[in-house]
Amino acid sequence: MDIIKAAENARKASIIMGGADAGLKNHALEKIANALLENEFKIIEANTADLERSKQENLASPLLKRLKFDHDKITDVCAGIKSLINLEDPVGRILAETELDDGLLLKKVSCPIGVIGVIFESRPDALVQISTLCLKSGNSLLLKGGREARETNRALAEIINEASIKAGMPKGWIHLCETREDVNAMLKLDEYIDLIIPRGSNEFVRYIMDNSRIPVLGHADGICHLYIDKDADIGMGIEIAVDSKTQYVAVCNALETLLVHRDIAKEYLPLLKKEMEKKNVVLVGCSETRKVIDAAPADEMDWKTEYLDYKLSVKIVDDIRSAIDHINTYGSGHTDSIVTGNRENAELFMSLVDSGNVFWNCSTRFSDGFRYGFGAEVGIGTGKIHARGPVGLEGLVIYKYKLYGQGHIVADYSEKKKTFKHRRIQ
């Protein structure tokens, strides 16, 4: 189908989705979960085709692993849908209520954003997650998945589309795009698409920002820091560093740069080196660090680099202010953590570090929608407007103002016949 036509249909459907009540949406979600279970064979068949083709094309093994969509994955995504059903409807919540004057009532009410464009990578479970999140929040969706998962995505989108429409969702609320040209066309459709969520590389996110008027929710780099303060518990500082760096190196909330207070460096760094060596992590350090431990020299580029690998840059700082400055200069606004026994320093760090997630005495790896208890995650935002950090359902809604009058006109107020009362109700 023509992408413009699909976007037009999605926009029309979004109006109906916005009026759908929680019961209807949850009913549709249940039907989708059932349909996925019933069509397990069809899904696995499609996925097998994708896997075989990708093997022939020599897709790297971690990517093959992400691509695989088997019985367990189907069970997982269905469990995810069940927990989504149990979440409160994000639409129709009264966020504020003011009586502007007698009989003139203003309500700020949450509502869907409208049409969301999502471009995601090889994991086919993302398709199920994203589409059910959009349904729950009453948004239409234009989706583009990775080429490797083409058959799996087609099968999943077809099952979701059919089951949800049977359950009463409007035709056209979900549309799967398949070509790169479709993505480029999407970027121009600011008349129909309200928000783009790119889940891909840094360069890809920037490309989208540079080529579209449509707002973008996403993250570029994840250059996360851990600062070991003067008053840190050394053991805790080691354990958190190891977890932050090595628990899963290829993710955006993994540690990339460790900062350590000058006064504790001599005690801390040798222990760090020992533990990191056990995990095969290569250390690079500033000149001060290299006076304490053996490490290759780190340069300016290291502070700016998201390794996503078994490599860690280390810097000795004079005090907490220098640590904060370093993070605000080289960080990416993703996740930064302090280890300290000093509450005042912890609060200062969390107040002044300009990142979506600021932690005290815990691993950077906690910044994640599931760990935060959101039930599901749309993505992670490092921008500073709308939604930041791990973004759940609340990132897919906005609000509208509903004003209930009884024939009220503005002339009465500008001519001072009446005055506003602005009684805050909620």
Next chain:
Amino acid sequence: MDIIKAAENARKASIIMGGADAGLKNHALEKIANALLENEFKIIEANTADLERSKQENLASPLLKRLKFDHDKITDVCAGIKSLINLEDPVGRILAETELDDGLLLKKVSCPIGVIGVIFESRPDALVQISTLCLKSGNSLLLKGGREARETNRALAEIINEASIKAGMPKGWIHLCETREDVNAMLKLDEYIDLIIPRGSNEFVRYIMDNSRIPVLGHADGICHLYIDKDADIGMGIEIAVDSKTQYVAVCNALETLLVHRDIAKEYLPLLKKEMEKKNVVLVGCSETRKVIDAAPADEMDWKTEYLDYKLSVKIVDDIRSAIDHINTYGSGHTDSIVTGNRENAELFMSLVDSGNVFWNCSTRFSDGFRYGFGAEVGIGTGKIHARGPVGLEGLVIYKYKLYGQGHIVADYSEKKKTFKHRRIQ
């Protein structure tokens, strides 16, 4: 000063602003109000120079009126600052709190956005409003005003800068740009500027969206509708139409298109015509309308046009669904109102019309930050993310997640030694 240097300074200052408490910010606001009153003579002198130059340059008289900044205006803006002081601090509010596990506490806390770029038109009071709103919300500000108000803006910015820095705000938190080149340079500084608020023409807002990666908060058109339903009180329908159209024609929340239900058109339209003629409003209508009243023909372009003038397009519709469709097709997402005695229809209209402000039995002219009781207004947004409708202080803040741990690491959870509890506290 070089704009890049100014933006860098603003970014540095924004970190300090973010940590400033309510007492310090309110103290600075008080000092600003006092300084404006003390420097009345200097401000009026600068404004007189602007007025004289603009008269010589034949600036249109409504614009001259907007440019004028006299004793009354100074008193007004100072009263505005006083009411801003009384508003709750938008920063540091706990928006949500969850205990992820024993001793692992997640807080979602409101914080400033960072650096705001604002480009505004001739009214110098906007400079005072915007800068004090930014100060209250802890944001740094790069400002660019209209050329006509150059001297007034310089005087105001200087007074605000000096008074606030004396009161403890960080140097560089506010910077006035003066050239068009500065604005173009600003658009490239996504590294330093987090949000741009353009207050200008439709074309100008689009130009900015097309030429910057920085998110934009603003509105393009204001094509507002009034729909007179079958069950409308005719007198109320006339009064609201007249107020919406004529109370102030040159503003974005003024009525541009009136839709009327077929069954009530013969009764309503002749009365409408009579009242609109009294106000010198020219009517253009669809072919059905022209069978009922005398009016020039309206074409497709009329439905898409923001007249900002004594002109109104009129269309007869078959039912409320057609009215909603028309608005969602031709509207601009600003403000749309229904007049009806039928509550169900009113709720349907307010649910399905996809605009920031949806009204029942009242004038479109109510959509305004002051009338809504926000105390102050940053602007009006017709986008669908972050902030919509009249935007007050809450549009200048975002949030960060603070996670308080006691040495917690993710490995314990992935290895199932521990499980999350996700106890919602707030």
